[in-house]
Structures are given as structure tokens and as C-alpha cells.
Amino acid sequence: MSDSEHTEVAVIGAGAVGVACALWLRRSGHEVTMIEREGIASGTSFGNASTLADYGCLPIARPEIWRSMPSLLLSPDSPFVIDWKCLPRLSPWLMRFMGQCNATRFRANSEMLARLLSHTYEDYQPLLDAAPAAAGMIQRKGCLYAYGKAENLQAAQGDIRLRDQLGIQQQVLTADELIALEPAMAGHTAGGVLFPSSCHLDDPQVFIDTLAAPLREEGRLVTAEVTRLSSQASGMLLEYADGRRLMADRVVLAAGAWSAHLARQIGDRIPLDTERGYHIEFDLEHSPLNRPTCPVESAFYMTPLRGAEGPRLRVAGTVELSSLAGPANPARFDYLETRVRRVLGLDAPVARRWLGFRPTLPDSVPVIGPSPNEPRVIHAYGHQHIGVTLAGVTGRLVSECLAEGLPDWLAPCSPARF
Numbered sequence: 001m002s003d004s005e006h007t008e009v010a011v012i013g014a015g016a017v018g019v020a021c022a023l024w025l026r027r028s029g030h031e032v033t034m035i036e037r038e039g040i041a042s043g044t045s046f047g048n049a050s051t052l053a054d055y056g057c058l059p060i061a062r063p064e065i066w067r068s069m070p071s072l073l074l075s076p077d078s079p080f081v082i083d084w085k086c087l088p089r090l091s092p093w094l095m096r097f098m099g100q101c102n103a104t105r106f107r108a109n110s111e112m113l114a115r116l117l118s119h120t121y122e123d124y125q126p127l128l129d130a131a132p133a134a135a136g137m138i139q140r141k142g143c144l145y146a147y148g149k150a151e152n153l154q155a156a157q158g159d160i161r162l163r164d165q166l167g168i169q170q171q172v173l174t175a176d177e178l179i180a181l182e183p184a185m186a187g188h189t190a191g192g193v194l195f196p197s198s199c200h201l202d203d204p205q206v207f208i209d210t211l212a213a214p215l216r217e218e219g220r221l222v223t224a225e226v227t228r229l230s231s232q233a234s235g236m237l238l239e240y241a242d243g244r245r246l247m248a249d250r251v252v253l254a255a256g257a258w259s260a261h262l263a264r265q266i267g268d269r270i271p272l273d274t275e276r277g278y279h280i281e282f283d284l285e286h287s288p289l290n291r292p293t294c295p296v297e298s299a300f301y302m303t304p305l306r307g308a309e310g311p312r313l314r315v316a317g318t319v320e321l322s323s324l325a326g327p328a329n330p331a332r333f334d335y336l337e338t339r340v341r342r343v344l345g346l347d348a349p350v351a352r353r354w355l356g357f358r359p360t361l362p363d364s365v366p367v368i369g370p371s372p373n374e375p376r377v378i379h380a381y382g383h384q385h386i387g388v389t390l391a392g393v394t395g396r397l398v399s400e401c402l403a404e405g406l407p408d409w410l411a412p413c414s415p416a417r418f
Contacts, residue, residue, distance in 0.1 A: 007033035009402070010238055010248035012226050012262065013381070015045035016204070016388040018254035019212045020395030021380055022220065023127050025252070028399045033246065034215055035238070037225035041208035044256055047279050047354040048388055049301035049316040050204045051143055051292045054121070055168045055195040056386045057114040058159055059364030060319070061100035079299035079335070083322035090321055093273045096362035107162075109363050112412045114166035116366075116393050117386070121197075124392035127211055134210040141291040143198035146178055148297050150190040156296075160193065169197045184288040188295070188343050200292050203307050204388055222246075226255075229262045231374050251377045252398055257324060257357040259367075259381040267373035268415055272382055274324055275358040278332040279316035280340075283351045287311045288344050298339045312351065315340045328355040360384045365413055368397050369406040372416040378402065379415045 011022045014036030022034045036042070082090065100109065128135040147153040163170055171194045178192045179185055201207045215221055228239035229251065238246040253259050260272040287304035294301050300317030315336045320329060333353050340346060361367065361382040371377040380398050383390050397410060406414055 005245070006235075006247045007031055008248070009033070009250045009252060010035060010236070010246060011252040011254055012229075012238070013254035013256060013259075014040045014212070014221065015043055015254070015256055016041060016208050016391035017256070017380055017383060017394050018252070019208055019215070020127060020391035021252050021254055021398045022215055022395075023130070023211065024395035024399040025402065026214065026220075027126060028403065030402070032215070032220050033222055033248070034220055035222045035224050035226055035246070037223070039223070040212050040216070040221070041205040044277070044356040044358055045208055045388060046205045047277070047316065047356040048204055049279075049292060050201045050303045050305060050314060051301060051389070052120060052138070052199040052201070053143065053195075053386055053389045054117050054197055055143070055163060055170060056389060057110050057117055057163065057166055057168060059100070059106065059109045059113065060384075061097050061109070061362060061364055062106045063101055063103050065098070065101040079318045081318075081320050081329075081332075083320065083326070083329075086321070086323050089323070090273065093271055093362060094321075096271050100363045105363065108412070109365050110162060110166060112365050113386075114168065115409070116390055118167065119393045119396070120389055123396045127392060127395070131211045131213060134207050137202040137207045137210065138199050139202065139291070140199050142194050142196040143200065143292040143294070144178065144182060144192055144194055145294050145296050146182070146185050146189040146192040148188060148190060148295060152297060153191050156193075168195070170195050182289055182291070182293055184344055185293065192296070198292070200303055201388075203305055206307065208388075226262065229253075229265045229377075231266060231376070236374075236376050249376070250402060252380055253377055254380040256381055256387070257359040259359065259379070263371070263379065263415070266371055266377055268371050268379070270367060270379070270382070270415055270418055271362055272367075273360055274322065275360045275384065276320040276322050276329075276332075277316065277356050277358050278318060278320070278328070278336060279314055279354045279356075280333055280336050280350045281305075281315070281352040282313045282346055282348045283309070284311055284313055284348055287313055288346070289313065295339070295343055300336055300339070302340060302344070313346075324357055328353070358384050359387075366390065366394065367415045368394055368413040369401055369410060369415060
């Protein structure tokens with residue numbers, strides 16, 4: 001690529017959100033170049049729980065955090081941990097996070113997420129129509145929350161009522177009803193909640209890569225690391241680590257957890273940080289589960305996947321507030337392995353372990369919309385646990401922002417909120 005290379009719209013990032021943004025822009029007639037340093041869906045989109053969680057409207061920042069935070073952070077048996085070495089850097093983010101842990105903000109953030117999630121399937125559908133092989137990788141079997149103790153299911157009634165009020169499809173199940181759906185949970189559940197409209201993917205990376213086929217076939221994917229983003233009179237200049245350059249009329253910043261660094265270069269200070277997420281996988285002759293199942297007290301998902309190599313079970317979840325640097329924490333893998341063996345009685349060895357980086361904002365609401373400092377840049381990141389779920393929605397909204405500007409109802413997602 002020469003210094004004179006030019007594109008109408010550059011999309012930085014080729015995870016689920018970046019791919020969906022590029023596809024929606026392509027549908028709208030834009031010339032698009034998508035830039036990714038490794039490969040399509042090679043980051044967080046690769047290793048997630050493989051679930052289209054259209055029910056996932058309740059943010060982590062909630063009023064109960066004030067009383068549960070000490071035990072969450074200090075217990076070695078917690079699904080939520082902090083790398084204490086990173087505490088000085090994390091402190092400003094944690095202060096913002098705790099500022100969201102009140103009833104008013106919890107309700108407002110839940111309403112915003114529910115509104116986004118209500119478009120999950122309709123905004124994926126045009127992309128699936130253009131990639132029928134990807135559509136065939138979606139398993140429409142719902143998702144389960146399985147509570148190990150009756151008192152915990154009872155304590156969740158407030159969440160259940162709120163989801164009802166926000167229009168989320170759900171069915172409360174007795175233990176017998178849940179076990180009828182997932183016999184492997186016998187003896188490990190006191191009941192739960194089925195989210196019947198939720199789906200899961202045979203393999204999230206393969207799904208996103210298949211969706212992206214038109215972009216790849218048209219040569220719209222560039223393998224490079226964007227290290228510099230700057231405003232020029234003639235457009236936005238992207239500089240790559242290898243010295244190459246690209247000039248773009250508009251830029252969509254969809255680089256997940258790596259977005260904040262580039263945002264700062266155009267004057268946007270977004271309080272984005274990183275939830276390190278972990279998964280382990282088991283290769284099995286037969287999956288013990290039919291659908292994603294979350295043993296709620298342990299805060300991870302057990303999702304049956306399948307591919308050319310046969311069935312496998314992915315166990316994904318927990319939260320570790322840390323950084324983009326540093327090795328994986330072995331205790332997080334142990335946490336997942338110990339508990340999934342306890343629940344499902346697995347004796348197969350762990351086949352794979354993975355660490356990824358969720359882009360996380362204090363209010364759990366993604367950043368979608370034009371930069372307040374450089375309107376030629378559109379932000380599209382910070383989706384936390386629901387990036388694959390909200391990819392189609394985000395792609396449509398980014399396309400609309402380029403054409404018409406930020407719609408009024410999307411103001412709670414605007415980068416200007418910070």
C-alpha cells in the first residue's frame with residue numbers, strides 16, 4: 001500500500017462489531033476498508049460464550065454491589081477478581097463504576113441496553129441473508145440460568161420482574177422443568193430461567209468469519225496494526241506499525257479493548273477498561289448439554305459447540321479487572337475447571353485454554369456515535385459481554401450515524417456522555 005492509498009470509510013477492528021459495521025456500510029453503498037492486526041474475530045469475538053444473549057440487559061453496576069463488593073473482591077472463591085497490582089490505574093474507572101451502582105442509573109442503563117437488544121435479530125437478518133452459511137450455524141434452542149439454591153432463585157425475583165417490564169422473553173422453571181431440558185443438571189439446580197428467544201452459535205469465530213466473506217472476497221480486509229489516528233484537512237490519516245498509511249474520509253473505531261488509545265489521539269478520553277475473560281474447552285464424543293447453561297452462582301456459561309473436529313464444550317466467564325498486558329491468571333482457569341467438573345461430572349482433560357479482553361465501560365452501555373472532537377470518527381465499542389449479540393444493531397446504527405448523525409434516542413450511548 002502506498003502513501004496515497006485512500007478509502008471512503010476505514011473500519012478499525014474486525015471482531016463481531018467491526019465486521020457488522022463494515023457489512024452495513026457496504027450495504028449502504030460505501031467503499032469500506034476493514035483493518036485488523038491479526039485476523040477476523042481473532043480477539044474477544046473468538047473466545048466468548050457463543051451466545052446471542054438478547055436478554056442481557058442488566059448491567060454489572062447495580063445497587064447490590066455496595067454490600068457485596070468486599071466479599072466479591074476479597075474471596076479467593078469469587079467469580080469477580082481484581083489484579084491488585086493494577087489498582088492505582090483502575091481506581092478512576094472503579095470510582096465511575098461505583099457511581100453507577102444506584103437504583104436510578106441501574107434502571108436507566110438497563111432500559112438502554114434492552115432497547116438495543118430488542119433489535120438483535122432484525123438487524124442481523126440482512127447480514128445473514130447475504131451469508132446463508134452463517135445463518136446455518138445458529139442454534140435456536142434458548143439459554144438457561146440454573147440456580148443451585150432455591151433462595152438464590154427467590155432473590156433473583158427483582159431481576160426477573162425488571163426483565164419482564166423491559167419486554168425480555170423469559171420463563172421461570174422449576175427444578176424438574178429445567179432438568180427435563182437439561183438432564184445433566186440433575187442434582188445441581190433448584191430451578192431457573194429459560195430465555196427462549198436466545199440462540200447460540202456452533203463456533204463464534206467461524207460464524208463471524210463466514211459473515212465477513214463478502215468483505216474478504218472483495219479485498220476489503222487489510223492486515224495491519226493501526227498505531228496512529230490523526231485529523232488532516234483532506235481526511236483522517238491512519239498510520240500502521242509497519243510504516244504504511246491510509247487516508248480515509250470517515251473512520252469507524254471498533255477495536256474493542258484497544259479503542260481507547262486511538263480515541264485519545266483525537267481528543268476523546270473514554271473511560272474504557274478491560275475485563276479479562278477466560279474459557280476452557282473439552283473435546284467430547286457427545287455434548288452433555290443442548291443449549292448454553294449458566295450455573296448462576298458460579299457466573300460462567302457452559303455452551304455446546306460443534307465443528308469439523310466434532311462436538312466440544314466451552315466453559316466461559318468470570319470477571320478479572322486487570323490490564324491488556326501480563327500473562328493469564330492460572331487461578332481463573334482452575335476456577336472454571338473445578339466448578340464445571342463438579343456440575344457435569346466431566347472426566348475428560350481440558351483441551352484448550354484461552355484468555356480474552358472484554359471492552360468495558362463503567363455503565364455497561366457501549367459507546368456508539370460520532371466523536372465530539374472529530375465528527376469524521378464514529379465510535380463503536382465497549383459492548384462488554386454482549387458484543388456478538390449487539391453487532392448487527394451496532395452496524396446499522398453506525399451506518400445511520402454516517403448518513404444522518406446521532407439519533408436522539410441513542411444519546412445515552414454517545415461518547416459525549418463522558
